[in-house]
Amino acid sequence: MIHARNARPHPTLETDHGDDWRDEARCLRADPELFVPPGSSWQGHEYQEAAAKAYCALCPSVAPCLAWALEVGDEWAVLGDTNPNERRAIKRKEARASA
Ligand code: SF4
Numbered sequence: 317m318i319h320a321r322n323a324r325p326h327p328t329l330e331t332d333h334g335d336d337w338r339d340e341a342r343c344l345r346a347d348p349e350l351f352v353p354p355g356s357s358w359q360g361h362e363y364q365e366a367a368a369k370a371y372c373a374l375c376p377s378v379a380p381c382l383a384w385a386l387e388v389g390d391e392w393a394v395l396g397d398t399n400p401n402e403r404r405a406i407k408r409k410e411a412r413a414s415a
Pocket of ligand 1: 341342343344351371372373375376377378379381382394395396397
């Protein structure tokens with residue numbers, strides 16, 4: 317999956333979104349640790365997050381990756397060009413829209 321089928325941070329769960337998108341993931345060729353920046357108090361957090369998002373920005377799998385990340389509720393990694401706070405905001409917005 318995201319990433320490499322057996323690599324973190326991207327698990328290898330099958331999802332309703334299918335699995336083929338993982339084969340096209342740009343992060344298959346990246347260090348998985350790049351996508352899991354240390355805590356936000358770490359001085360390089362923003363830089364590392366931006367570097368991870370730079371991979372996502374050019375990834376053909378960004379849409380299904382984001383859908384998957386929203387589905388599984390990952391709390392740590394940059395996935396689908398979003399960090400966990402951004403995904404929580406998306407989920408809150410979706411919840412408000414469906415209320
Ligand atoms: S959008 Fe980012 S995290 Fe998702 S598969 Fe692509 S490079 Fe990996």
